[in-house]
Amino acid sequence: MITKEMTVIEVLNMGQQYGRVFEKFLLTCAGCPGAESETLEEAAKGHGVRLECLLAALNEATE
Numbered sequence: 103m104i105t106k107e108m109t110v111i112e113v114l115n116m117g118q119q120y121g122r123v124f125e126k127f128l129l130t131c132a133g134c135p136g137a138e139s140e141t142l143e144e145a146a147k148g149h150g151v152r153l154e155c156l157l158a159a160l161n162e163a164t165e
Contacts, residue, residue: 104160106143106153110134113142119163126159127151 104113110131113120124131129149131137136145142160146153 104142104157104164106146106157107141110137110140110142110145113160117163120160123156123159123163127156129156 104116110124114124114132114137121132127149129145129151131145136148140148142156143153145151146156
């Protein structure tokens with residue numbers, strides 16, 4: 103399960119499907135220096151994305 107405490111890079115390293123989810127939310131996280139240290143919660147807040155929606159989409163991509 104993907105949680106708000108995970109860093110962006112942790113999720114990106116789990117598979118290509120997650121990069122596509124970030125792109126759908128207009129988060130171009132791949133290659134961003136913040137991806138290494140930013141949690142999903144921080145990334146969502148910093149980019150004006152609803153955390154609940156992002157987490158739901160990322161966890162759906164797991165299935």
